[in-house]
Amino acid sequence: MRTIAWLLCTLGSISTVHANVEKTIFLGPSAIVLPNVRPGIDELDVDTLEPAELPILATQLSVKFPTESAPRGLDSWYLLRGLEEGRRYEVRICWPAFQPTDFWLDTFTITQVDTPELIASLAGYTDRARTSPSQKLRYTADGSSTAQSLLFLRVQAAASYYSTNKTLMQYPPLVDVDIILEPFILNVLPRSLGPAAIYITVVAVAAWFISGYTYRWIIAVSKEYEEKDHKE
Known part of the structure; x- marks a missing residue:
């Protein structure tokens, strides 16, 4: 199922696949040095995505049906x-x-x-993940004073179907998802679209040269037939 989700997500980067891809676009924030205090950011026990090391995370998300308190x-x-x-x-799910x-x-x-x-939302998530939720967020640089550019990503998920099965309505199953973090090329084009852009450019340039050659060939052939007609 995760393979299907990945394929749909890849297609979604080229053309929108409704009801299968959701995304958000943002700029990398200013780098900051995290104070070396505990509990630290790594002790939150949340999954991490990095554009160079781990750009894709295949996982399962807990969902529930919308309520007034949690729409x-x-x-x-x-x-x-x-x-x-x-x-x-760009982050896509x-x-x-x-x-x-x-x-x-x-x-x-x-x-x-x-x-x-x-x-409270972050603590509730870590609590569901069987970790100890913090009452106060604190961060650690893991002994390093290197400045880092990082962000938190919040994903909100609500089941959007109806069933006569009361158990299913009360306990909807986990959803298979792929979360993808992708940088833009020159802040213009997502990296996954780079090969497609190169292909389209090559085809366009080749088509321009071929069309010019074809046009000149048609003109030459038509002139040749005109000369033959005049001679006859």
């Missing part, structure tokens, strides 16, 4: 690391069409996350 279902949190300040990125789900993706800097609402 967007359940929150899941991830960490985006290894970003470049000012560079444009892809899932099979036979698992109808609504997704919302948002990115936050460290300072933006440090609010009661978002801290």
